[in-house]
Amino acid sequence: MKIRLFKKPxxxxxxxxxxxxxxxxxxxxAIFLGKVRNESHGRRVKKLIYExxxxxxxxxxxxxxxxxxKKFPILxxxxxxxxxxxxxGENTILIVAAGKHRKEAFEACIWAVDEVKKRVPIWKKEVTDEGVFWIEGEKAIPDKKVH
Amino acid sequence: MKVKVRYFARFRELAGTGEEEIDLPEGSKIRDLVEKIKELHPKFKEEIFGEDYDDSADVNISRNGRYASFDEELKDGDIVALFPPTSGG
Known part of the structure; x- marks a missing residue:
């Protein structure tokens, strides 16, 4: 399946x-593989909870x-x-774009990652050493629920 | 008519539920549903929409799995979801 959600594990x-x-x-x-990074806005990230x-x-x-x-001449x-x-360190997102040539494959890959972040109804909570935050677009909002 | 409303991420915590059914008069639009939600869950009024209708509020609304505008008319059995800006990737 070319479009798929994977529930951990x-x-x-x-x-x-x-x-x-x-x-x-x-x-x-072109392959883009997103990963969980150990830092966000200066906070040490322990894990991300995606829903x-x-x-x-x-x-x-x-x-x-x-x-x-439609937008790119990819295959x-x-x-x-x-x-x-x-x-x-865990995988979060994978985009693979195949083209006749590398340029369109790279461009389509970059565009698709940006669109996923903007539009696909998936959210993450950051569990950090300074508390838990809901990430909403560019904003980080403290989670009131006790973890 | 009845519509099913789903809440995700932080909005689920504000609503205190992930899903509920809401009764609305025939011909209601999404903005009417939002008013009803503000009555049912005052936290949406306090933390998300403000007192008046606020077009710039950080709210996404979908109807039957597609992004929808406040002016869209609802039909019996529709599934409407309210959720904050996304953060996938």
Missing amino acids: EDFDIAEAVGLVSSPKSGGI AYEEMAIEEMKRIREGAL DMVIWHRYGELEV
Whole structure:
């Protein structure tokens, strides 16, 4: 499946994703793999808790893939996202874009990551050494619930 | 008519529930539903929308799995979701 959500412990098989978009026509495949980083706005991150509105997230990811195929002369694209409690170093998102040439593959990949962040109904909570924060777009809002 | 309302992320905590059914008069629009939600869950009024209708509030609304505007008319059985700006990736 080229569009998919993975609930931890399920994880990406990058070779499988590359296989899904590969064809004799593809001369360049760009891969973006997002990871949980150990720092955010100066705070030490322990883990990220991702949640998704699954049904809509899938539909929105499909629309982004279709948009990328129209906007860029690419051959194919995979958009996968994980959710659940993800520790530092774990995979979060995978975008694979296949093109005849590298330029369109890179450009489509960058565009798709940005669109996923903007539009796909997935949210993360940062668990840090200074407390827990809901991340909403660019904002970090302290979580009132005790963890 | 009845619509199913779903809340996600921080909004679920403000509503105190992930899902509820809300009764509305026929012909209601999403903005009417939002007014009803503000009555049912005053925290939305205090923390999200303010007293008056606020178009710039950081709120996303979807209807049956697609982003929707406040002017959209609702139908019986619709699934409406309210959620904050997204942060995937």
